[in-house]
Amino acid sequence: MIVAMTMTTTSTDTEAFWDIVLGHQQLSERERIQRIERGIDATLVGAxxxxxxxxxxxxxxxxxxxPATLARLERDGGRLNSGGSERIDRLLVVAQHAFEVLETRDAAIKWLSSSNLSLGGESPTSHCRTELGGRQVRRLLNAIEWGAQA
Structure with a gap:
């Protein structure tokens, strides 16, 4: 379950997030694989x-x-390992799908961050830690797109 942080999200954070999502969308599958193998820049994780x-x-x-390793990677300009990079890749794909289905960035972020009964009370973001969870989130988005309640 996602717990809101005490710090508020700024429009700059949101813009940076969507810039990352849209840039990711333009990559070919081969480029995505190379990015995962090379490791996604840990500074992207902050946004x-x-x-x-x-x-x-x-x-x-x-x-x-x-958390300490991630903080060090972000501070030193390091890269995530391939497992972490693949998780972030999966989340970015799901975020783009959520935007396409829900039609606004704010609605997509709210949906991605909110507890969802169809996902056992987890947020879609948390559920994307595994490939199977990511598939369930994508099926849920497809159901929403085709008129089901979720």
Whole structure:
């Protein structure tokens, strides 16, 4: 479940998040694979975390690392390992899908960050930690797109 951080999300955080999502959307699958193998720049994780109002622990879980390691990687300009990079890649794909279905950035962020009964009370963001969870989130978005309540 996503717990709101005490710090508020700024429009700059949200703009940075959507810039990341839209830039990611333009990559070919081969480029995405190369990016995952090379490791996603850890500094991108900060904008994602702030925009989705993730706690430090939730952010580290999404990046497949510990909070202290993630903080060091962000500070030193490091890269996530391939497992963490793949999780972030999955989340960016789902975020783009949420925007397409829900039609506004604010609605997509709110949906991604909110507890969802169809996902066992987890947020879609948290559910994307695994490939199977990401598939469930995409199916849920497809159901919403075709008129089901979720």
């Amino acid at each position: 994602i975390s702030r925009s989705l109002q993730l706690t430090k622990q939730e952010t580290a879980d999404m990046a497949n690392t510990r």
